[in-house]
Amino acid sequence: xxxxxxxxIAIDDTFAEAFGxxxxxxxxxxxxxKWANICATVMTGFGTSVIGAGAECGxxxxxSQDETPDGRPGVRVLMFGFSPDSLLPQLKNxxxxxxxxxxxxxxxxxxxxxxxxxxxxxxxxxxxxxxxAKKLGKRRFWRVPVMDGEFVIEDKCGYTTDGVGGGNLLVLxxxxxxxxxxxxxxxxxIAKVDDVxxxxxxxxxxxxxxxxxxYKGAVASTNDAFCPTLKGAVKTECSPDxxxxxxxxxxxxxxxxxxxAMRAGLKTLIEVGAAKGVTRVSAGNxxxxxxxxxxxxxxxxx
Amino acid sequence: xxxLSFNLRAAPSxxxxxxxxxPSKLAGLSLGEIARLPxxxxxxxxxxxxxxxxxxxxxxxxxxxGGSPLLDYVGAGLDGGTILVGGAVGAYxxxxxxxxxxxxxxxxxxxLASTATGGLVHVKGSAGDFLGGTRPGDRFGMLGGTxxxxxxxxxxxxxxxxxxxxxxxxxxxxxxxxxxxxxTLWTEAGFGPRPGPLLRRGTLIGPSVDEVLPTFADCxxxxxxxxxxxxxxxxGVLGPLAPKALPRTVRKLAGDQATIGxxxxxxxA
Numbered sequence: 001x002x003x004x005x006x007x008x009i010a011i012d013d014t015f016a017e018a019f020g021x022x023x024x025x026x027x028x029x030x031x032x033x034k035w036a037n038i039c040a041t042v043m044t045g046f047g048t049s050v051i052g053a054g055a056e057c058g059x060x061x062x063x064s065q066d067e068t069p070d071g072r073p074g075v076r077v078l079m080f081g082f083s084p085d086s087l088l089p090q091l092k093n094x095x096x097x098x099x100x101x102x103x104x105x106x107x108x109x110x111x112x113x114x115x116x117x118x119x120x121x122x123x124x125x126x127x128x129x130x131x132x133a134k135k136l137g138k139r140r141f142w143r144v145p146v147m148d149g150e151f152v153i154e155d156k157c158g159y160t161t162d163g164v165g166g167g168n169l170l171v172l173x174x175x176x177x178x179x180x181x182x183x184x185x186x187x188x189x190i191a192k193v194d195d196v197x198x199x200x201x202x203x204x205x206x207x208x209x210x211x212x213x214x215y216k217g218a219v220a221s222t223n224d225a226f227c228p229t230l231k232g233a234v235k236t237e238c239s240p241d242x243x244x245x246x247x248x249x250x251x252x253x254x255x256x257x258x259x260x261a262m263r264a265g266l267k268t269l270i271e272v273g274a275a276k277g278v279t280r281v282s283a284g285n286x287x288x289x290x291x292x293x294x295x296x297x298x299x300x301x302x
Numbered sequence: 303x304x305x306l307s308f309n310l311r312a313a314p315s316x317x318x319x320x321x322x323x324x325p326s327k328l329a330g331l332s333l334g335e336i337a338r339l340p341x342x343x344x345x346x347x348x349x350x351x352x353x354x355x356x357x358x359x360x361x362x363x364x365x366x367x368g369g370s371p372l373l374d375y376v377g378a379g380l381d382g383g384t385i386l387v388g389g390a391v392g393a394y395x396x397x398x399x400x401x402x403x404x405x406x407x408x409x410x411x412x413x414l415a416s417t418a419t420g421g422l423v424h425v426k427g428s429a430g431d432f433l434g435g436t437r438p439g440d441r442f443g444m445l446g447g448t449x450x451x452x453x454x455x456x457x458x459x460x461x462x463x464x465x466x467x468x469x470x471x472x473x474x475x476x477x478x479x480x481x482x483x484x485x486t487l488w489t490e491a492g493f494g495p496r497p498g499p500l501l502r503r504g505t506l507i508g509p510s511v512d513e514v515l516p517t518f519a520d521c522x523x524x525x526x527x528x529x530x531x532x533x534x535x536x537x538g539v540l541g542p543l544a545p546k547a548l549p550r551t552v553r554k555l556a557g558d559q560a561t562i563g564x565x566x567x568x569x570x571a
Contacts, residue, residue, distance in 0.1 A: 029527075070530040106527050132503055132564050134486070134528055135446070135465045136535040143528055150526040 003298055008274040009281060010239075011297050016168045016262065017285035018293040021056075021080040022087045023163030023253045024117065025110030025195075027063060028099060033073035037062070039102035040075035043094050047079065048200050051220060055090035056080040056165060056251050058197030060110075069108050069139075070152070076110045078197045080165050080251045084117070087159065092122045095153070100126060100144070106152040109139070111253065113158030120153045160253055164293050167196075167250035167258035168284045169265050170208065170226065175277030176244040180204070182276040183246045186265040193264050195257035196250050205247040208284060223284075239280060247284065255293055262295050267302040304361030306336075308354035310368030310389075317392060318342060318353055320366075321375035325383035325402075328360040336360070369408045377404040380421060393430070396423045399447065412456065413437055418466065419446040422539065428453030431475070434468055434485070435461030444468070444485060448539050457494075460487050463504065467536060469545055479506045482565065486532065490545050493567070501558040501565035507532075507548065509571035511555075518557035518567060525551040529568075 003013030028043065030036040040059050047057025060076040068074040079094070081087030099107045100123050109119065120142040124131045127144040133155065134141050140155035169186065173179030187203030190196060198204075213221035224230050225237040226245045238245065248265055252258035269281055283297055306328060318341040322328075328336055337351025350356065354366075362383040366376070369389015376391040380399040390408030396415040402422075409427035415434050429451045434444030435458060443463040454472030463485045473491040482504040492510035499515060533547035548570060555567040 069534060070527050071534050072527075072530065130564070133484075134505070134532070135484070136467070136532065137539070141528065141531060143526065149524060150528065152527045152531065 006270045009278055012282040014283050015294045015296040016283035017291040018164050018166035019291045021163040021165035022084050022161050023080045024159040026077050027074050027108040027110040029068045029070055029072040029074035029106045031104040036073050036075045039105045040077050043098035044077050050082055056199040058199045096123050100151055108154045109157040111158040113160050115159050116156040119157040120155050123153050163253050164255050164258045165251040167262050169248045170282040171246050172242045172280040173277045174241045174243050174279055178276030179244050182273045182278045185272050186268045189264040189268040190261045193261040196252040196261040208247045263300040266300050304359045305363045306358040306360050307365045313370050314372045317372045317374050319375045321378040324380045326381050415444050415449045418444050421447045423449045425451045429455045431456035432461055433459040434463045498558050500561050502562050503564045506567045517560040518555040521554040521556050523551050524554050
């Protein structure tokens with residue numbers, strides 16, 4: 001089904017199928033960029049897939065000191081869940097366990113929206129009655145006394161139900177090390193797009209899944225059609241020279257952001273991929289009947 | 303943006319209530335109708351046209367030329383637009399205002415911005431007693447918004463104030479932050495004697511206090527993040543008029559311990 005070839009890389013005439021998600025953004029600051037990153041990394045850890053991790057989380061971008069409410073270095077993180085109801089407990093646990101606890105941290109809303117969660121609804125009670133609030137303009141900041149001073153957490157954070165989860169690119173190659181390097185470069189390009197995250201380790205998934213399993217109780221199982229070691233044994237999607245396949249999964253606060261991210265990733269793969277052994281780029285879908293968002297690769301070509 | 307000008311004809315001999323002279327109340331009125339608006343209660347209240355020469359057309363901005371401590375309720379209930387006053391104003395300027403900006407070239411009287419919920423008041427002179435405070439019948443004093451006083455402030459500023467920020471270049475008089483339940487009083491010059499009697503919550507920031515109440519507990523030096531948030535916030539609201547950013551560390555006096563004691567005096571020097 002190769003529709004076109006760019007720079008020696010086949011681009012399949014297919015599309016990524018993605019789903020509506022609930023997404024939110026937070027701004028995490030600390031005394032140094034190092035500690036803001038530590039806090040954000042831990043807070044978004046184990047946030048790969050809603051199926052097993054409860055929420056899909058990642059760092060959108062680092063923020064300069066001019067962009068944060070307290071003038072300190074910061075990081076914007078995004079979290080995605082199936083629904084507001086499923087995302088809220090993840091927010092509460094992750095902020096309570098990973099942000100409140102991190103030295104020098106503060107936590108602010110990172111998404112302006114009419115729909116809000118009570119960001120401080122749980123964490124402020126850690127103050128045991130000593131917490132106080134300071135409302136400045138339209139924003140209310142809670143100050144919770146902790147052992148290194150005060151943990152500041154904004155009262156509310158916005159969320160959107162127009163988020164999109166599951167934008168993706170499947171990258172096929174004939175050299176596993178080169179494939180990984182090229183895919184890393186694509187993830188780096190996607191990282192420059194605002195309002196998106198790539199929630200898997202380093203932004204890359206090696207265990208793409210299909211819906212269902214031969215085993216009872218497993219909702220998903222290995223995507224055998226893209227497993228190079230099975231390419232003679234199953235109805236394969238791999239090319240004869242495929243040694244490995246990697247996937248980039250993208251979640252975004254808007255459908256446009258996901259499309260922009262896929263476009264940026266695709267462009268980078270086309271630019272650097274051939275020399276690294278990338279042979280093909282495809283995308284994962286379920287026939288188009290499950291997810292409302294379809295991103296056709298041919299529409300995203302540079 | 304059209305401007306409506308009120309030129310004070312002569313110094314008034316009686317207090318005038320200028321609460322009718324805000325852009326939203328004057329929109330759509332003719333100059334003749336505006337001239338007939340009463341500036342006070344009762345059948346003998348003077349009309350706007352008796353006290354002022356009125357020119358221009360109703361719009362976003364009202365300019366009051368001249369000033370007098372008998373001009374009460376200037377910008378009271380303001381919900382948008384700008385009021386510029388060329389001189390002094392009396393009591394209750396900006397009372398209950400929700401949005402917009404009032405700029406007063408002279409001094410302001412008592413109860414400036416009492417029960418205000420938003421907007422900005424900029425006084426180039428000094429302000430009287432009970433700035434942002436309550437008068438009998440009010441549950442709280444100031445409830446939001448920002449006041450900047452270039453001069454000094456009278457007694458009991460922020461009485462039962464709940465939210466908002468008051469910044470003064472000069473000193474606050476005695477008992478600033480009296481019975482305050484929230485919000486921020488910030489002086490670049492210092493507080494007079496005994497600030498914060500029965501202070502529940504809220505923040506008083508300044509370089510010095512003339513006399514500290516015995517019911518404030520010294521918590522020593524602290525470096526809370528909220529100082530940076532406050533500095534950045536006020537810089538955004540006041541722009542070049544904003545006070546110098548707060549230092550990284552301050553000395554905290556917690557009180558008033560005669561009540562719930564969750565308020566604080568933060569000493570910047």
